[in-house]
Amino acid sequence: xxxxxxxxxxxxxxxxxxxxxxxxxxxxxxxxxxxxxxxxxxxxxxxxxxxxxxxxxxxxxxxxxxxxxxxxxxxxxxxxxxxxxxxxxxxxxxxxxxxxxxxxxxxxxxxxxxxxxxxxxxxxxxxxxxxxxxxxxxxxxxxxxxxxxxxxxxxxxxxxxxxxxxxxxxxxxxxxxxxxxxxxxxxxxxxxxxxxxxxxxxxxxxxxxxxxxxxxxxxxxxxxxxxxxxxxxxxxxxxxxxxxxxxxxxxxxxxxxxxxxxxxxxxxxxxxxxxxxxxxxxxxxxxxxxxxxxxxxxxxxxxxxxxxxxxxxxxxxxxxxxxxxxxxxxxxxxxxxxxxxxxxxxxxxxxxxx
Amino acid sequence: xxxxxxxxxxxxxxxxxxxxxxxxxxxxxxxxxxxxxxxxxxxxxxxxxxxxxxxxxxxxxxxxxxxxxxxxxxxxxxxxxxxxxxxxxxxxxxxxxxxxxxxxxxxxxxxxxxxxxxx
Numbered sequence: 221x222x223x224x225x226x227x228x229x230x231x232x233x234x235x236x237x238x239x240x241x242x243x244x245x246x247x248x249x250x251x252x253x254x255x256x257x258x259x260x261x262x263x264x265x266x267x268x269x270x271x272x273x274x275x276x277x278x279x280x281x282x283x284x285x286x287x288x289x290x291x292x293x294x295x296x297x298x299x300x301x302x303x304x305x306x307x308x309x310x311x312x313x314x315x316x317x318x319x320x321x322x323x324x325x326x327x328x329x330x331x332x333x334x335x336x337x338x339x340x341x342x343x344x345x346x347x348x349x350x351x352x353x354x355x356x357x358x359x360x361x362x363x364x365x366x367x368x369x370x371x372x373x374x375x376x377x378x379x380x381x382x383x384x385x386x387x388x389x390x391x392x393x394x395x396x397x398x399x400x401x402x403x404x405x406x407x408x409x410x411x412x413x414x415x416x417x418x419x420x421x422x423x424x425x426x427x428x429x430x431x432x433x434x435x436x437x438x439x440x441x442x443x444x445x446x447x448x449x450x451x452x453x454x455x456x457x458x459x460x461x462x463x464x465x466x467x468x469x470x471x472x473x474x475x476x477x478x479x480x481x482x483x484x485x486x487x488x489x490x491x492x493x494x495x496x497x498x499x500x501x502x503x504x505x506x507x508x509x510x511x512x513x514x515x516x517x518x519x520x521x522x523x524x525x526x527x528x529x530x531x532x533x534x535x536x537x538x539x540x541x542x543x544x545x546x547x548x549x550x551x552x553x554x555x556x557x558x559x560x561x562x563x564x565x566x567x568x569x570x571x572x573x574x
Numbered sequence: 575x576x577x578x579x580x581x582x583x584x585x586x587x588x589x590x591x592x593x594x595x596x597x598x599x600x601x602x603x604x605x606x607x608x609x610x611x612x613x614x615x616x617x618x619x620x621x622x623x624x625x626x627x628x629x630x631x632x633x634x635x636x637x638x639x640x641x642x643x644x645x646x647x648x649x650x651x652x653x654x655x656x657x658x659x660x661x662x663x664x665x666x667x668x669x670x671x672x673x674x675x676x677x678x679x680x681x682x683x684x685x686x687x688x689x690x691x692x693x
Contacts, residue, residue: 409643545582548625563624
């Protein structure tokens with residue numbers, strides 16, 4: 221009997237180099253085989269493609285994979301259309317990774333984001349392949365998804381503030397890095413200090429440190445955790461002053477009417493398609509959560525979390541952006557009657573063509 | 575003033591297109607320009623950016639009230655202290671008019687609450 225080789229080319233109609241076609245008739249490529257991973261939820265049900273085109277028109281989510289911890293989508297063509305169209309992970313995750321064999325397109329004010337949805341952890345340098353479940357990994361041709369690695373260590377967090385001062389802004393990210401966390405404001409009668417913000421991780425911008433209120437001697441509030449969290453709990457020895465908890469994963473809690481942190485740092489977002497087209501008014505983002513204050517009359521604010529990391533990989537000439545791609549650090553808390561926290565440092569936006 | 579610009583951000587492109595005369599610009603995607611600005615920031619003369627676009631503005635010194643507390647936390651009153659001149663990063667200003675409005679606001683604050691004379 222003659223053995224049939226799948227490696228010789230032409231054995232499978234529609235395939236490339238003899239590789240079997242995907243369920244939609246596609247073939248393995250560096251952008252996947254075009255088959256739909258079946259995991260986009262919109263309006264309470266699984267969204268289905270029509271003629272290979274997966275069209276999102278409202279809030280839609282992807283649950284993180286149980287093994288890799290990342291929300292990963294594979295499809296032929298992804299279109300986000302309209303101001304209500306917003307695609308994000310369903311919860312904090314190690315990343316949002318989208319492979320499309322033909323194109324990813326954002327139209328009419330659509331958004332795709334992993335804002336304040338990063339996952340804290342020291343996971344080392346990570347590639348898209350590290351985050352991709354085996355079922356999708358099998359559809360990928362080698363040579364792309366394992367190339368572009370986000371750095372395991374993000375930018376440094378901000379120094380803590382001393383005595384009676386606003387918090388500081390976290391460091392901005394270098395290429396393929398997340399931003400550092402901001403530090404909380406401090407309202408002290410002596411030499412007390414808020415803790416420093418945390419450095420970013422590969423999957424989450426750095427955590428912001430909490431606000432610190434200390435009128436009794438010198439108190440050094442704890443540092444926010446590195447690699448995205450945790451944000452620390454607020455410290456206040458004066459129960460008149462609402463004191464915010466640091467943003468991070470998990471968030472720190474507030475005190476005396478101060479709010480708990482606003483969420484985590486920006487996450488890791490990777491779009492991998494031969495054509496990525498972003499229209500004016502559309503946004504792809506990995507923003508960190510803002511710093512928070514509280515509802516009391518007397519307030520001291522906490523630090524914001526760092527921005528995440530956005531990686532876009534397209535074919536040469538296939539990338540166009542008339543809109544916005546960003547990884548902003550979380551905004552500083554504002555409006556505190558005493559001192560505000562600092563903002564998270566900007567994350568990084570990285571574009572590659574192959 | 576310095577515009578910290580990122581070409582991937584629509585608002586940043588709009589601000590760059592209408593850059594006021596005399597305003598500098600740092601393109602954050604240029605490693606050389608980014609490192610030059612980072613050196614400034616490290617010396618305390620440029621706040622690190624939190625988002626793009628940001629506009630770095632000079633804030634003149636002004637006087638600020640600061641609460642004073644006793645050893646047991648009792649409120650003793652307010653002290654007047656000087657906040658030294660420094661730079662701030664205006665995050666995501668909607669327009670150059672918004673930047674001008676901020677500059678006018680801090681100038682007016684300094685006029686109304688000038689720095690406390692030393693000594």
